[in-house]
Amino acid sequence: xxxxxxxxxxxxxxxxxxxxxxxxxxxxxxxxxxxxxxxxxxxxxxxxxxxxxxxxxxxxxxxxxxxxxxxxxxxxxxxxxxxxxxxxxxxxxxxxxxxxxxxxxxxxxxxxxxxxxxxxxxxxxxxxxxxxxxxxxxxxxxxxxxxxxxxxxxxxxxxxxxxxxxxxxxxxxxxxxxxxxxxxxxxxxxxxxxxxxxxxxxxxxxxxxxxxxxxxxxxxxxxxxxxxxxxxxxxxxxxxxxxxxxxxxxxxxxxxxxxxxxxxxxxxxxxxxxxxxxxxxxxxxxxxxxxxxxxxxxxxxxxxxxxxxxxxxxxxxxxxxxxxxxxxxxxxx
Numbered sequence: 001x002x003x004x005x006x007x008x009x010x011x012x013x014x015x016x017x018x019x020x021x022x023x024x025x026x027x028x029x030x031x032x033x034x035x036x037x038x039x040x041x042x043x044x045x046x047x048x049x050x051x052x053x054x055x056x057x058x059x060x061x062x063x064x065x066x067x068x069x070x071x072x073x074x075x076x077x078x079x080x081x082x083x084x085x086x087x088x089x090x091x092x093x094x095x096x097x098x099x100x101x102x103x104x105x106x107x108x109x110x111x112x113x114x115x116x117x118x119x120x121x122x123x124x125x126x127x128x129x130x131x132x133x134x135x136x137x138x139x140x141x142x143x144x145x146x147x148x149x150x151x152x153x154x155x156x157x158x159x160x161x162x163x164x165x166x167x168x169x170x171x172x173x174x175x176x177x178x179x180x181x182x183x184x185x186x187x188x189x190x191x192x193x194x195x196x197x198x199x200x201x202x203x204x205x206x207x208x209x210x211x212x213x214x215x216x217x218x219x220x221x222x223x224x225x226x227x228x229x230x231x232x233x234x235x236x237x238x239x240x241x242x243x244x245x246x247x248x249x250x251x252x253x254x255x256x257x258x259x260x261x262x263x264x265x266x267x268x269x270x271x272x273x274x275x276x277x278x279x280x281x282x283x284x285x286x287x288x289x290x291x292x293x294x295x296x297x298x299x300x301x302x303x304x305x306x307x308x309x310x311x312x313x314x315x316x317x318x319x320x321x322x323x324x325x326x327x328x329x330x331x332x333x
Contacts, residue, residue: 031086035069038177040155042184043328044072045177047157048095052145060140061091061100062207063122065148065159065175066188068096073184073328076282080211082303091137096209097188097326102202103136107169117143119169121192121202122161155179162195170196185327192312193319200314203293206324209303210284212277217304218251220279223297225261226269233259239299246297256300267291271308276331287325 033056034049048056050064057064071078079096087093101121102109109118109128117125124146131138149160156178164170176189194200212221223246231241235257238250264270271288292308299305312320 033088036152036157038152038155038157038179040179040181042073042182043179043186045179045186046070046072047177049150050148050159056086056088057094057098058088058142058145059091059093060120060123060126060138060142061136062094063099063101063175064145065122065161066157066177067094067098068177070096071186071326071328073282074330076213076280076328078212078282078284078328079209080214080302082209082211082300089139091139092207094207094209097324098207098209099204100136100207101204103205104203105134107171107200107202108165108167109134111167117165119163119165119171121163121171121173122146124163125165164196168197169200170194171200180325183327184329185325188324188326189321190323191319191321192314194314194316197316199316200312203309203311204322205296205307205309207298207307208286208305210275210305211303212275212282212284213280215277215280216251216301217299218248220248220277221304222247222276222278223304223306224274224276225263226272227265228263229295230262231259232262235259252299252301254301256298258296258298261295261297264292264295270295273306273308275304275306278331281331281333283329283331285325285327285329287327288322289324290322 034051034054037044037046046069048067048069057067068079070080081095083093107119112118112128114128114130116128118128120126124142125144127141127143146161146163151158158176161173172193172195174191177186179186225244229241229244239246239248268289268291271292274285276283288308290310293311294309296307314320
């Protein structure tokens with residue numbers, strides 16, 4: 001080889017292999033994301049804590065607070081990582097009951113100029129780029145994450161966040177996760193107050209990335225609604241909805257399912273949804289105290305996701321409160 005000896009080439013090659021080995025070794029090591037747990041004598045919740053530098057989720061789509069990585073109930077586990085390997089900044093690399101505000105239009109997005117910032121509730125100030133419209137799945141630059149105040153006890157944890165900008169947008173947001181006394185259940189209590197000078201018009205939903213006992217989504221699962229649910233789109237002969245029950249005739253492979261659900265009656269009970277793993281016997285009931293304006297569902301190989309949406313209209317100095325309850329049970333055989 002011209003100018004380089006065989007011995008030198010071998011040294012370079014050996015160094016390259018050794019470097020590659022240590023890179024692989026490093027990426028295989030577990031990451032210590034900030035976390036904690038709360039519990040009572042029936043269930044235990046494992047949560048990831050919001051952290052701008054080390055947090056499990058640092059994307060620009062979902063509210064960073066209250067990410068429940070796993071619930072332990074009797075011999076069952078609920079939730080878990082549905083995407084691997086994990087990328088903390090990817091828009092949907094999340095776990096458990098994950099929530100989003102302003103899915104279509106975040107606060108201040110229409111009026112912000114390219115290079116200026118808009119607001120995602122539960123995240124912070126995000127830079128607007130040149131584009132035809134906002135896309136929740138896109139990787140935006142988080143200019144300044146909003147700060148969190150976190151307090152907790154043995155069976156509860158509360159997150160608070162206050163944020164304002166120079167154009168009159170502002171909010172004070174509280175989320176409290178409270179295990180219910182004497183029950184295998186927890187509640188997520190929310191309060192959003194408008195502390196700015198502009199009216200907040202936004203929507204909210206919980207994506208509910210549900211996995212029961214780490215089982216692939218398919219024939220062992222069913223999802224039950226309290227109203228005569230109908231899928232607006234075809235279910236690709238993988239699932240059917242009959243008498244308000246979604247039944248899977250095949251296991252989900254690589255292609256996910258998505259549809260809007262029709263048939264809502266306009267009551268809070270529309271958002272009461274039961275998901276069961278008939279094979280392992282683990283069951284989960286989700287209940288909301290406000291009437292959803294719509295329900296979507298998304299089903300992937302590793303998560304079944306009912307998504308009840310709320311809409312909020314908050315003039316300055318007004319607030320909105322809403323609660324979700326998650327109850328765990330054994331499926332009757």
